Amino acid sequence: MEQAMRGFFLYLSRNKALTKVAKKYGLQFGAKRFVAGDTINLAVDVIRGLNNKGLDVTIDYLGEFIESEEEAMEMTNQCIEAIQAIGRESIESQLSLKLTSLGLDLSSDIAIQNMKRILDEAETNGVFVTIDMEDYSRCEKTLRIFKELKTKYDNIGTVIQAYLRRTENDMKELDAYEPNLRLVKGAYKEPKEVVFPKKQDVDENFKKIIEMHMLNGHYTAVATHDDKIIEYTKNLVLKHNIPKEQFEFQMLYGIRTEKQEELVKDGYRMRVYVPYGTDWYGYFMRRLAERPANVAFVLKGMSKK
């Protein structure tokens, strides 16, 4: 049942028509729980509130299904506006983005040019930029672009997904770039040949790559809401004396808020991923796919309207 629901919401998340309709109607169906608002000003207020609680942030201007160079340029401008707002408002925040929103599906060159504009502005404002990892069909291109940009920029990182079979090899190849990586389980519906089919195997691979990356001495963001993985990480850093400056935990805005604050109280660096913008639909559907309890929350919210 859970698997069927997951598939259903991931299917909905890829629906272009619904994405367009949702954009027109503003944040609906409880999406506000997971999305900071539709403007950068609302996002800044949320970031400031989180910073005041000792939480670090990475913001993400939401955008899916970019079909023209102009749309990719507009997304780039929005990212630059976000970076300038971070600098101007003196708030603590990094930026996360997706290469498809910068035109990856049109051409790698367009995405690279847009990335360079963003990274130049980010460098000026002291902002770190993480390239989110999308579905498997974009993984190879994303890693190639990351490697190319990493040779020119220090303020860039990317994401590695534990559910992919290719991941361990990717980590070995990335090692020479001394990358700052966010490690996650993986959020997309993928062909079964390319992923570990059992959740238990994904979790074991997750632990394996956390250990690999930390012991290689590179900065590691462990992005999960899973207590077992958080405990594993805490024990690993204790065992190997890994300094607190070499790693952080990350969680999504609106998920396990108390746990986020508890980690800060215990002295860990904790970063919250804060999405904003009018294009909330696909992101929201992926969150529903991850956890049936989120669906119950939404239904409750709808019945109150």
Ligand code: FAD
């Ligand atoms: P799950 O296996 O989903 O959950 C494990 C356990 O965590 C649950 O059993 C429960 O105990 C607890 N839990 C989970 N959710 C809740 C909740 N709502 N309330 C209470 N307890 C809960 N994926 C990508 O593919 N690409 C990316 O670039 C990417 N970036 C991400 C960035 C961040 C900061 C985060 C946190 C996730 C990102 N993801 C990304 C999503 C990720 O791949 C997973 O889909 C998502 O994090 C769910 O997996 P999980 O590790 O939290 O554990």
